[in-house]
Amino acid sequence: MARPVKCRKVCMMPENIEFKPCNENNCTVVLKVEEFEAIRLIDYEGLTQEECALQMEIARTTVQNIYDSARKKIADIIVNGKILKIDGGNFEICNGAKKCNENNCPFKKI
Secondary structure (H helix, E strand, O other): OOOOOOOEEEOOOOOOOEEOOOOOOOOEEEEOHHHHHHHHHHHHOOOOHHHHHHHHOOOHHHHHHHHHHHHHHHHHHHHHOOEEEEOOOOEEEOOOOOOOOOOOOHHHHO
16 A cells, blocks of 8 residues: 655745747646755756755655656657646645754745
């Protein structure tokens, strides 16, 4: 029997939720919010998968699966000129009320 899916912790919703290439291709790829968060933390903020897991309050293996899925989707978008839409997933937005595990939460910079 599969384990229940644990809710992922994300610091905020992305400011931009849709990107469109110039070639009017109607194919859209949906990147889940937690996939966006994994890309933001690992590639943009430079965290390790272990640090990302602490920040998102999930297992490192789960981060690796989310990150791999996001990278495949991003490659498909770039290579095939598809539309990127960030939407959905299983997540909870950090409200800054409790201490984050790392210093990469936007609320800590306020």
